[in-house]
Amino acid sequence: MLQLLGLLQSRRVWSGEELAERLGVTGRSVRRDVERLRDLGYPVHASKGHGGGYRLGAGAALPPLLLDADEAVAMAVCLRVAAGGSVAGVGESALRALTKLDQVMPSRLRSQVAAVHDATTTLTSGRTEALVAPDVLMTLARASRDREHVTAGYVDRDGNATERRLEPYQLVTTGRRWYLLCYDRDRDDWRSLRLDRMTGVTARGTTFTPRSAPDAASYVRRAITASPYRYVARVRYQASKDVVAQSFSDASAEIEAEGPDTCIVTAGADEAERLVPWLALPGVEFEVLEPPEVIAAVREVADRLLRAHARR
Known part of the structure; x- marks a missing residue:
């Protein structure tokens, strides 16, 4: 058969x-x-x-496919590229498919896939990308699916290294970076961890009982737009949420509709002046509500631009 x-x-x-x-x-x-x-x-x-x-022919459901060795390698390579890409909705699906394929792939074929991956370089737009080892993705994807305990080393934004005992729940990608929503057993709280800062990721073979988890996308969005930064600005724009959202990604700002023609944006940065030109991107009238440091930075940058115009 x-x-x-x-x-x-x-x-x-x-x-x-x-x-x-x-x-x-x-x-x-x-x-x-x-x-x-x-x-x-x-x-x-x-x-x-x-x-x-x-x-x-095509049916109502997708039955298992029978792949030869070359087809399996080609599919795994394509899925690895898609899992780390920025095509909307593809990364998570590709990762799930790769997890299933990796589970049944012979070791000799798995080594071929790794060889192709190691020998390949992808051109980027010039921004520094956060690279994640495919094995880390695979281990966390399987552990999240099977509700399996994980241990890992983690280096925070200040360079402090710690060992973590985690209950992984869901992977979240922003297109440039991967995050893990997990429950930190030692800190007795939920955490959003960047995968490129994790080392020695190991599934322990023991399972946990799922807790009532927060929404992964919302939790990670709040974590990466505000909590890591020294200055967190709240800004009112005289435009609808849909208009302003065209200038910001989900990973860079949290946008809330205040009315049909106004919205509030929350975003952070370690330097107040770095926020100013970025906040002006929507090209509409805006007002910085807080903090005082960002309000002062807007005034300083505006004065500097006026002086540059006067010299011209």
């Missing part, structure tokens, strides 16, 4: 005689195995006459 499935996937139409000859069986055996494949959910269609035969 597996050989028959492989043949049906390799060509659009096969006659019963061709299949029987390739498999070394009788036509009756071919018909019997076709019925078995249909029972398993594979939509095998049969047609008579000139150009007719057996073909594998």
Whole structure:
């Protein structure tokens, strides 16, 4: 049956005689195995006459695919690229598919995939990207799915290294970085951890009972737009949330509608003046509500620009 499935996937139409000859069986055996494949959910269609035969069609559900060695390597390489990419909605799905494929892939094929990955360089837009080892992604994806305890080393933004005992719940990607929503057992609280700062990630083989978890996307968004920074600004824009959102990503700011034509943006930075040109990106009137340091920075930058214009 597996050989028959492989043949049906390799060509659009096969006659019963061709299949029987390739498999070394009788036509009756071919018909019997076709019925078995249909029972398993594979939509095998049969047609008579000139150009007719057996073909594998599309069904209501996706049954398992039979891949040869080259196809498995090619698919795993593409999934690794997609998992780390910025195409909307693809990264998480690619990671889930890669997890399933990695689970059944022979070690010799897995090493081929790793070799291709190690020998490949991707051109970027010039920004420093946070690189995450694929094995870290795979380990955390499986542990999140299976509710398995994880230990890992972690280096925070100040360079302090700690060992963490974690209950992983969900991976979140912003397109440039990966984050893990997890429960830190030693700190007895929820945490959002950057995967590129994690080392020695190990699944312990023991499972935990799921807790009532916060929404992963909302939790990570709040964590990366405000809590890590020295200055957190709240700014009112004289434009709708949809208009202002075109200038900011989910990873850089939290946007709340205040009315049909106004919204509040919360964003942070370690230097107040660095926020000013970034806050002006929407190109509409805005007012910095807090903190005083950012309000003062807006005034200083505005005065500097006016002086530059006067000199011109």
